[in-house]
Amino acid sequence: MKKLIILGGNPETAILVDIAISMGIYTIVVDPNPNAPAKKNASETYDIDGFEVDKIVQLAKDLKVDAVLVGVADILVKPYGEICEKLNIPTYANKEAIEAFCSKDGFKRYCEKFNIQDIPGTYLDNNSSIEKPENIAYPLMIKPVDNGGGVGMKICRDDKDFQESVKTALNFSKKGVVLVEKYMECDDMAVYYTFRNGIPYLSATYDRITTKIQGDFSPVGIGAIYPSKNTDLFVKKIHPKLSDFFKKLNIQNGVLNLQFFVENDVFYAYDPGFRLQGEAPHIHLAHINGFDHRKMLINFAFTGVLGDDDFPEKNDYMFKGKKACTIWVLLKEGTINSIKGISEIKADKNVIFVLDRFKEGDVVKKEWLGTERQVFSRIYVVADSIEELNSKMSEFKNKLVITDNSGKNMILTWPETIISENYN
Numbered sequence: 001m002k003k004l005i006i007l008g009g010n011p012e013t014a015i016l017v018d019i020a021i022s023m024g025i026y027t028i029v030v031d032p033n034p035n036a037p038a039k040k041n042a043s044e045t046y047d048i049d050g051f052e053v054d055k056i057v058q059l060a061k062d063l064k065v066d067a068v069l070v071g072v073a074d075i076l077v078k079p080y081g082e083i084c085e086k087l088n089i090p091t092y093a094n095k096e097a098i099e100a101f102c103s104k105d106g107f108k109r110y111c112e113k114f115n116i117q118d119i120p121g122t123y124l125d126n127n128s129s130i131e132k133p134e135n136i137a138y139p140l141m142i143k144p145v146d147n148g149g150g151v152g153m154k155i156c157r158d159d160k161d162f163q164e165s166v167k168t169a170l171n172f173s174k175k176g177v178v179l180v181e182k183y184m185e186c187d188d189m190a191v192y193y194t195f196r197n198g199i200p201y202l203s204a205t206y207d208r209i210t211t212k213i214q215g216d217f218s219p220v221g222i223g224a225i226y227p228s229k230n231t232d233l234f235v236k237k238i239h240p241k242l243s244d245f246f247k248k249l250n251i252q253n254g255v256l257n258l259q260f261f262v263e264n265d266v267f268y269a270y271d272p273g274f275r276l277q278g279e280a281p282h283i284h285l286a287h288i289n290g291f292d293h294r295k296m297l298i299n300f301a302f303t304g305v306l307g308d309d310d311f312p313e314k315n316d317y318m319f320k321g322k323k324a325c326t327i328w329v330l331l332k333e334g335t336i337n338s339i340k341g342i343s344e345i346k347a348d349k350n351v352i353f354v355l356d357r358f359k360e361g362d363v364v365k366k367e368w369l370g371t372e373r374q375v376f377s378r379i380y381v382v383a384d385s386i387e388e389l390n391s392k393m394s395e396f397k398n399k400l401v402i403t404d405n406s407g408k409n410m411i412l413t414w415p416e417t418i419i420s421e422n423y424n
Contacts (some may be wrong), residue, residue: 001026003065004301007050007080009036011357012278013071017042019294028063030056037357038071050076057086067301072276074148075174077102090304092195092254092297093274100249101256101274104145104179111269114245119261119268121181126170130163132180139183142166144173148273150220150371155183186263189228192281193246193256194293194315196306200246202239202317203289204281205231208259209415211330220370223415224279225389226324227317229422230262238267253306255293257281278372280355283380284324287352289314323423325389327379327396330412331364334404341399345379350392353380364410374412376402386420393417 002025006017009031017038020027029042032049039045044063048055050073060068060083067089070080078098084091093102100110111118122133123145132140142165144152152172154165169178192204207230209223228234238260257273276282282293291307291314300306339360346354356377358364368374379396383389393415402410 002067002302003028003063004298005030005056005060005063005065005068006038006042006071007031007056007068007076007083008071008073009033009038010072011037011355012276012280013073014038014040015355016069016071016276016294016298019292020298023295023298025298028065030059050079053079053082053086056083060087067298069297069301070275072278074102074273074275075146077274090301092252092300092306094250094252096249097251097254097274101272102146103175104143104271105175105177107269107272108179110245110249114248116241116245116269117267119181119184119270121179123177123179124166124170125175125177130166132159132162136180136182138162141181141183142169143179143181144169145177145179146174147172152178153370184261184263184268186261187230188259188261189230189234190224190257190259190279191228191234192277193242193258194307194311195246195251195254195256196311198247198250198252199312200243200251201312201315202235203255203285203315204317204319205234206279206281206326211413213413220328220330220372220374221279222328222330222413224326225386225418225423226281226284227319231317233262233265234260234267237265253300253304255282255297278375279326280378280380283353284319284326284382287380287382288319288322288324289316291315322382322384323386323389324380324382325393325415325418327381327393327415329376329379329400329402329414330374331358331376331402331410332374332412333364333366333369334408334410335363336360336402336410337405337407338401338403340401341396342377344399345396348381348392348396350381350383350388351379352382354378376411386418386423390417390420 005028014037026043028044081093099106140156152169156162188208194201194203205228206224206226207228257277259271261268286292296307397414
């Protein structure tokens with residue numbers, strides 16, 4: 001039986017583990033948390049931090065492991081690349097790609113070098129005087145350069161708020177560096193690429209729906225609509241530039257999610273993820289286009305080949321004329337007393353998958369608000385039209401009821417009705 005080490009233990013990585021097991025692979029999960037969700041079904045588990053490269057290399061040798069793969073965790077892509085290199089086994093994370101895509105400061109540097117427009121901003125570290133940069137006006141977004149999922153991020157509107165937020169963000173950064181940038185209030189979209197044998201394929205585009213009702217924490221995703229209303233403009237203006245950028249980084253294989261703000265037809269790149277995503281566009285892709293990035297990456301870990309030869313024909317970022325959305329159900333803080341309606345939603349013919357992360361009795365902590373840890377579930381819906389997506393959304397809104405111990409509603413909010421004219 002082939003042996004695979006998977007790095008990371010979050011609920012999204014748990015699904016990758018289940019897929020590997022379904023493929024008949026002996027799956028070993030490495031994560032410092034003994035109760036990590038990805039460990040639940042794994043063949044074997046170890047409580048080791050993903051950054052302990054030499055320890056994991058030794059473990060792989062001792063266990064005679066055939067392959068190593070990173071789960072859904074940005075910060076583990078770099079150690080994943082280093083572990084594979086030391087073991088001389090396939091990895092999609094080459095040095096240039098790690099530098100460009102695995103930290104916010106590296107990404108900014110590479111964008112400047114290759115003339116990709118990013119969000120205007122600057123860096124502060126523990127030695128900087130904490131003063132607002134002169135060249136950018138409030139509101140500002142503060143984020144640690146090397147943390148994901150909204151951790152340590154905050155919108156600031158005045159000097160006092162700015163100084164406190166920088167101090168907090170510095171605590172969340174391993175490098176002790178924060179990025180201060182213009183806060184963008186405009187269209188927010190993402191693009192998802194597949195790299196195969198050195199060729200970048202645009203596999204999906206989607207509009208991100210975020211909510212700001214939690215005040216000035218990072219705006220949290222509550223949904224996504226596929227394909228993006230800005231797809232044509234992106235393909236014309238940005239895709240050729242990015243393809244050139246990827247070539248210069250010598251990326252051969254892998255998957256990459258890149259987010260953009262779009263204001264007056266100008267695209268501002270931000271937040272790359274060189275790995276499977278929490279949003280999981282691969283779920284829609286597997287259903288509509290018939291290839292599964294998770295299986296492709298697992299096979300790649302053993303063979304160094306990503307996907308089958310028919311991949312280019314199957315790849316269609318316009319989703320064969322279908323429309324899709326992901327609904328993120330976010331919870332307010334409290335203890336979950338009752339969950340009703342989720343099984344009916346799972347049984348709906350338009351629903352292709354539901355990831356649920358909490359059960360009755362679980363507690364949603366205050367410090368999770370504004371990060372992906374407050375996500376109760378992601379509901380993946382595919383339809384023939386935007387109108388059909390809208391009617392499904394309002395149906396689910398009426399069906400799903402989550403209450404706390406005093407009977408209060410715990411669901412933060414639902415995406416608003418999608419304006420269908422934007423998507424025709």
